[in-house]
Amino acid sequence: RQIVSLVIFNVFSTVSAERECRAPHPLSSCAPGTPITWMYYFDNHTDRCQKYLGCGGGRNDFGSKGCCIDSCPYGLFHAYSLTHI
Structure with missing residues (x-):
């Protein structure tokens, strides 16, 4: 049961x-x-983490590029993210 739950x-x-x-x-x-x-x-649209100047607070906001890449390993960053786990 624990494995199924996990x-x-x-x-x-x-x-x-x-x-x-x-x-x-x-x-x-x-x-x-x-x-x-x-x-x-x-x-x-670009499948990349983009930098912007703002105050955050949204669901799709990250404090660093690394955090964005690690949280969103899709598109162009997929291979990069897997090599840095």
């Missing part, structure tokens, strides 16, 4: 992670006083 959890985790990566990336609307920093999002 497999089901891994499948749902992968689906959930891909939903976050494939989520639309809306333009940031930063509240006054919110720090603006360089962040990354997964671009579904």
Whole structure:
């Protein structure tokens, strides 16, 4: 039972992670006083992690390119990500 539960959890985790990566990336609307920093999002049109200046807060937002690549190992980063696990 534990193995079946683990497999089901891994499948749902992968689906959930891909939903976050494939989520639309809306333009940031930063509240006054919110720090603006360089962040990354997964671009579904280019299949790459793209850099942008904003305040984050969305589902498809990552604090670093490495985090984006590790979280979204699809498209052009698939082979790269697998070699760095």
